[in-house]
Amino acid sequence: MSTQTPQRAPQAPERARGDACCTVRGLVKSHRSGRRGRSTEIRANDGISLEVRRGEIFGLLGPNGAGKSTLVRQLTGLLRPDAGAIDILGHDIVAHPERAARLLGYLGQESTALDELTVALAAETSGRLRGLPVRQARSERDAVLAELGLETLADRPVGRLSGGQRRLACFAAALVGERPLLVLDEPTTGMDPVARRAVWAAVDRRRADHGTTVLLVTHNVIEAETVLDRVAVLDAGRVIACDTPGRLKALVDGRVRLELVWRDQAPAELPPAVAAAASRARIAGRRWTLRTTPEEARELVAVVTAGPAFAALDDFTLATPTLEDAYLELGGREGGLAQ
Ligand SMILES: Nc1ncnc2c1ncn2[C@@H]1O[C@H](COP(=O)(O)OP(=O)(O)OP(=O)(O)O)[C@@H](O)[C@H]1O
Structure with a gap:
């Protein structure tokens, strides 16, 4: 006031x-x-x-x-x-x-x-x-x-x-x-x-x-x-x-956000594609967040859900980009904005 x-x-x-x-x-x-x-x-x-x-x-x-x-x-x-x-x-x-x-x-x-x-x-x-x-x-x-x-x-x-x-x-x-x-x-x-x-x-x-x-x-x-x-x-x-x-989100068009949530922690033995993706993921406790192409996201989901790693998986989500993704693309700090 x-x-x-x-x-x-x-x-x-x-x-x-x-x-x-x-x-x-x-x-x-x-x-x-x-x-x-x-x-x-x-x-x-x-x-x-x-x-x-x-x-x-x-x-x-x-x-x-x-x-x-x-x-x-x-x-x-x-x-x-x-x-x-x-x-x-x-x-x-x-x-x-x-x-x-x-x-x-x-x-x-x-x-x-x-x-x-x-x-x-x-x-x-x-x-x-x-x-x-x-x-x-x-x-x-x-x-x-x-x-x-x-x-x-x-x-x-x-x-x-x-x-x-x-x-x-x-x-x-x-x-x-x-x-x-x-x-x-x-x-x-x-x-x-x-x-x-x-x-x-x-x-x-x-x-x-x-x-x-x-x-x-x-x-x-x-x-x-x-x-x-x-x-x-x-x-x-x-x-x-x-x-x-909408136009800000278009900066990250063609990308998706994949989240993998493990039951406890990620299994030691991961399929090679998933292990390689881990180095690019944001890891917060049990939650891995990865920004990638729809093709790679689909491949990772298929590999995880078809193999033994599935037993260690609690949940996964595949989502279209948010303003946070646009903010990161613009050079913003990881975790700076609230979801
Ligand atoms: N009265 C003040 N004295 C000294 N530093 C200040 C003062 N007010 C703000 N700052 C500093 O200025 C910067 C900008 O602060 P500001 O409050 O404008 O940010 P903000 O974007 O509104 O943050 P938040 O989302 O936390 O409210 C910060 O580094 C803050 O510590």
Whole structure:
């Protein structure tokens, strides 16, 4: 939630460029860590440029520490860039960071600002801070709590809820006082499937009814493939690719992912083709993951299931490529993205 001076959302976007909602050019941000004299500088954003179009669900995907939160905190005006430009609906956010609160609803990773309030008061207060009159703030509060199935938690303090419930309550607060852009930093972390569905349904509704643009931070590949129109893949503070999930996956077209899960561990005596493949596999405990051609995958499955190694096999799966495979193809780190 942004907690800056109460302001109404602008009636019409000013001077917005074409169909861009948010344009970032050459953004650089370093953090200092450690004590004075011994402090080191971490370049969290290293020249990021991207454009989020109006009405799209745009994702920032990348492993821990890639620089996603640093980027969105600059978009929300909470962090000042060292260099670069940010334009949101025609507003220069570097020169006027206070304007971000009028343009976007933000769900950050922390809920501490709301912890002392009840769920209902958190939602109402967000609406008031965004310039809604009391009556409208209360009616929007009631509508959003009903929409997200939060009525039974309305009188509970946000800080005493479970992780998933707290996330949903903060999401509700971000929705009150409708903004043209929603910036959601890992909104569904810790949520059960019912709450996740409620979040995505609420996002879809706003997009359909108000043309809301959504910028979503995630390191969950499945979620990214399901909900995003376009995605920027971040790694070590840089955008290493930006396209639709489908086109990114086309980078690894013609490859499949074969997983072999052994009952205990892989047998000492493996068929030669399988033993040779082991050197290229990612091995995590009993699980071997191999990215290969469909022909080789079929041959390996046939060899394993037809011979004595089959007795040692617990399970196998053969799947089409995911965004994680595309990320690895682009030079990403093995295991950096969550499945
Ligand atoms: N306040 C800070 N002080 C010092 N270093 C920071 C600070 N915030 C972030 N960093 C560092 O900057 C880099 C980028 O962090 P950031 O939180 O932007 O990554 P992220 O992609 O959002 O990661 P995650 O998926 O874990 O949330 C990391 O190396 C992190 O340790």
